[in-house]
Amino acid sequence: MRAALVIVDMQEVLIPHMWRGEELADRIAGLADRARERGVPVVALQQIGGAMFAPEAPGTRLCERLRLHPSDIVVQKSAVDGFYRSALAEVLDGFDTVVLTGVGTDYCVDATARSAVSHGFDVVLVEDGHSTAANGDQEAGLTAEQIIARHNRLLSAMIHPGGTVTVRSTAEIFF
Template identity: 60%
Template structure:
């Protein structure tokens, strides 16, 4: 296994909206430190949109969260879609580094995390989805009657049991993620 840690959209602008964001940021920052110590690349994503939009790329609030303590050696990729592969250089970055497994964390569980896990499989990568390393918005999905913790549990279960010939998904608690 040759992994990379993928951090999806943990941005200042989103933190007030995300369920248990402070806890999530701390957990992901710890994973990033452990990844670097093991020589594993850290790839963080910044969701952007058009000028003047919620995700205006020129606004400082759209930058990755300070609490992640990203380092100059980390790769930061801007994206415009829920799928981190769509229209980005992610596949090229991973191939260049001979990565075969993505350790996926970030926000939001039911949008970018879900889309990127599925796309990772289609691109032939194995996935380690960090069980407690992703979160939805604080309100959950009231229209579906789901609290935030139910969304996380549901996606952990669904994504780990799906079948795809391109790769596999293992759901692992952050405390058990091993990079070395």
């Protein structure tokens, strides 16, 4: 297994609105430290575009709590799917596994997980390493915890000839 850690959209503007956003950022930072110690590349996706994610807006910056290193790779994207018209596929050339974490569970994490499998990667979705809006989805009557649990279950049951999705807690990720 040749893996890369992919962190989705952990941007300053989003973290305060995510369920346990700062706690998540700290957990991902620890996971990134472990990845680097094992020689596993850390790739951070950064949403760019639209009023909320204007390139010059301060909130568009990646979260400082991640403690990204100069050696980490930042890939800018313009869609929920981290692969869509971005350099992510090229950056991951030669890898077979994506360890996926970040925000938002029901948007960019979900779309990027599905796309990764379509691109032929196996995905390890970090069970406690992604989050959604702090207030959940009130229209659907789902709490943040329910959305996260539902996506962990749905993505792990996905059938695709390109790859698999397994769900592992941060403690179970050993690179």
